[in-house]
Amino acid sequence: MKLIHVFDAYCGWSYGFAPTLAELVRRHPGLDVEVVSGGLFTGSRRVPVGEFGNVQGANAKISELTGVAFGAGYERLIADGSFVMDSEAAARGVAALRQAAPDRIVELATALQSAFYVDGMSLSDPATYRAVAEAAGLAADGVAEAFAAPASATAANADFERTAALGVNSFPTLLAVQGDRTVAVAVGHASVDEIEQRMAALTAAH
Template sequence: MKLIYVFDAYCGWSYGFAPTLTELVRRHPDLDVEVVSGGLFTGRRRVPVREFGYVQGANAKISESTGVGFGAGYERLIADGSFVMDSEAAARGVAALRQTAPDRTVELTTALQHAFYVDGMSLSDPATYRAVAEAAGLAPDTVVGAFTSPGSAAAAKDDFARAAQLGVQSYPTLLAVQGARTAVLAVGHAGVDETEQRMDALTATR
């Protein structure tokens, strides 16, 4: 079985799902997980956060449902409403981390969301990827170089196309692929035990 995790680094519900995915990978270390970035805030949706009047209320609901917290750095970043969430930049960053350490993609994308939602670091800023790389023991110049390279833009575009090909319309979506069959394990929020039970049920009906 292979999992495909379609998320957006600027999606609060994806941030809330990170503990579930992290624990699932911890329980199943040999599980192959493909991480795909979606384009939640692109085009006309790439606007200052003040235009999303529901942000604070949505974050409170995410915290209540998943237990994740939003840090003081994040609150400061969005306080005046001018910050712009750019999912294309975030997807380039995910691609850079994935390219540098493909076997640690889940861990690194979780760290990337922590950098934004806790520390208040922009996912458009190369310094964010330098900090994530340093904390993870990766070569910072390599990660930053990958983020700023034309290849990362192409990878982001490919990810958006992949998400569309998979028919994903909500983030996060966790899919299981077994042979020619693809099944939805979770959309939005699900606990690790619930997700694992669905995986087991798919294996049993193979």
């Protein structure tokens, strides 16, 4: 069995789901998890955060359900409502990190979301990827260069196309692939126990 985690680094619910995914991976070492960027804020949805309405209310609900905290740096970044979340840039960054350490992408995607939702670092800024890479012991210059390279834009678009092909339109969505069957085992929010039960049911049914 393998899992496909379709998320968006700029999605609050994806941020809330990160500890659940980390615990799932901890319980199942060696589990193959592919991380795909969904492209939530692209095209006409790439607008200042102030246009999204009650962001604080939504974040409070995410904190209440998942236990994640939104940091002071993030609150400062979005305070005046002018910050633009660009999911294409975030997907390029995920692609750069995935290229640098494919077997650590779950951990790196979580670190990337913390950089934004805790520290208030823009995912459009190469310095953010440099910092995440450095903290993870990766070649910081290489990751920052990969983020800016045309190949990362190609990879980001490939992720968006993959998301569409998988029929995913809600983030995060965790898919389990067993043989020729692909089943959603979590959409938005689920506990590790719930996900494990669904994975076990899929294995049993195969």
